[in-house]
Amino acid sequence: MKTKHSQRITDQTGNLAFLEEMKKTPSGQKILDCIQCGVCAGSCHARFAMDYSPMQIIKMVQLGLKDDVLASSTIWICASCYTCTSRCPRGIDVPLLMSSLKNMAIQNHVPARIPTKPKFHKAFTEIVGKYGRMHEPQLQVKLMSKSNPKELFGNASLGLKMWRKGKVKLSPSKIERIGEMESIFKGALKKEEEKK
Amino acid sequence: MKYAYFPGCSVEASAQEYAMSSKAVNKVLDIEFVEIPDWNCCGSIDAVHAYNPILSLSLSARNLSIAEGMNLEVVTLCSACFFTLSRAGKMLREDPRLKGTVDKVINDAGLKFAGEIKVRHYLDVLINDVGVEKIAQHVKAPLNGLKVASYYGCLLVRPPQIRSFDDSEHPKSMDRIVEALGAQSLDYNDRTRCCGASLVLTDKDVMLEMTKDVLLSAKNLGADCIVTPCPMCHFNLDAKQKEIESHFGLKIDIPTLYFTQLIGIAFGLDPKELGLDRNMVSPSKILAKLKAPVQVAPKT
Numbered sequence: 001m002k003t004k005h006s007q008r009i010t011d012q013t014g015n016l017a018f019l020e021e022m023k024k025t026p027s028g029q030k031i032l033d034c035i036q037c038g039v040c041a042g043s044c045h046a047r048f049a050m051d052y053s054p055m056q057i058i059k060m061v062q063l064g065l066k067d068d069v070l071a072s073s074t075i076w077i078c079a080s081c082y083t084c085t086s087r088c089p090r091g092i093d094v095p096l097l098m099s100s101l102k103n104m105a106i107q108n109h110v111p112a113r114i115p116t117k118p119k120f121h122k123a124f125t126e127i128v129g130k131y132g133r134m135h136e137p138q139l140q141v142k143l144m145s146k147s148n149p150k151e152l153f154g155n156a157s158l159g160l161k162m163w164r165k166g167k168v169k170l171s172p173s174k175i176e177r178i179g180e181m182e183s184i185f186k187g188a189l190k191k192e193e194e195k196k
Numbered sequence: 197m198k199y200a201y202f203p204g205c206s207v208e209a210s211a212q213e214y215a216m217s218s219k220a221v222n223k224v225l226d227i228e229f230v231e232i233p234d235w236n237c238c239g240s241i242d243a244v245h246a247y248n249p250i251l252s253l254s255l256s257a258r259n260l261s262i263a264e265g266m267n268l269e270v271v272t273l274c275s276a277c278f279f280t281l282s283r284a285g286k287m288l289r290e291d292p293r294l295k296g297t298v299d300k301v302i303n304d305a306g307l308k309f310a311g312e313i314k315v316r317h318y319l320d321v322l323i324n325d326v327g328v329e330k331i332a333q334h335v336k337a338p339l340n341g342l343k344v345a346s347y348y349g350c351l352l353v354r355p356p357q358i359r360s361f362d363d364s365e366h367p368k369s370m371d372r373i374v375e376a377l378g379a380q381s382l383d384y385n386d387r388t389r390c391c392g393a394s395l396v397l398t399d400k401d402v403m404l405e406m407t408k409d410v411l412l413s414a415k416n417l418g419a420d421c422i423v424t425p426c427p428m429c430h431f432n433l434d435a436k437q438k439e440i441e442s443h444f445g446l447k448i449d450i451p452t453l454y455f456t457q458l459i460g461i462a463f464g465l466d467p468k469e470l471g472l473d474r475n476m477v478s479p480s481k482i483l484a485k486l487k488a489p490v491q492v493a494p495k496t
Binding site: 025026045046048049076077079080081082083085086091093095098099100102103106114116117120121122124125128132133134135136139140143151154158161162165166167168169173175176177179180181183184185187188189191192 | 209390394
């Protein structure tokens, strides 16, 4: 598998407009600084669940392999734990880079390797937009897999136990100046549209 | 000592025992929290950021903007909120173009944000403003014989570029508090391993695997309990522990406390006031161990 990945990475000619686009993102400015030392790959606590290592993803961005990068599981599995960045000799903010890649996949409607992920980001943002704060039970409900009764039961049972201990707020807490939130959401959405 | 307090969404709900115990500890140590009025979601490390980065930064900026008017340093209990607010401040300070974009969004909402305000974690405040000596002075019921694994997780100490008050590879601040309380702090190797909290709703199997490793290494070290300064970590280690046991066919049964709950126990505070009845894995085992008469080794 590993050999196949590295062959694919060096053999393909990519889309360099993708690299230029990534260089405009906050941590993308440093993307060409990567020396492929592999510290991020060796440090990553979630590497076992990824198809490409973070080091490979960076190389693929450098080569402009947009389709492979946005279709990878890696960008969604990154848990933003920042072990890679703490150890990176070139000071690259890898989780922020992964976040920009997720953003690009969402914006371009690229089918995600983990389909619940784009739904999670959308649902989380919508709840914050509505109340100004997160309401955990609503997020759970929005993401519950209705086709998996075992999981549904498991979540409901944990939810009930937590509710009995007073750890579940049934009604969301909403900020007072919700108008400011609406204005911020409108403004940020406009900025996101301008990118396209 | 007075601070602008940012509670965050978890501390208001699933992590109430963290809020309760820190409030109780504050009373003893004479720390005052003034809640940031009408605070909103911190902006999230990745959940909102991946959907709309400018929105995430603007959410952070609104909180910091309100806090700037209070002329106090910002303190939060949640490692994720601490990280998100700190990172947003740093990104906006270092990138004038980005700050220009965020300024436009929040100015339109009637807000202004200078960007210089300092954000701190409660553990930082206890270690550096209060100091372990003062904490030790208030110990009424020393935790003699209790073996504690201090679990720091990710976002409290990483990356060092954001704002560091402890070592990013082998932090010690919580261990120093644990020892000041009379307990034994274990040399816990997985103290900064990631529990996979951000994957809990979308990639559960991955998260279960990651949290299992964190729990098992503490268990194998002989820890009586784990302490943590983060509501995200606490949810995985405590509320998800039963599921991990059944998923992997393991018996773990290790109480996970907020470090503030452990401080409260040593201060002799009422367990109810510390929310100890709210932990999902009951801490009664460790309370019983602390009450048990100390075994004196026979003279040889």
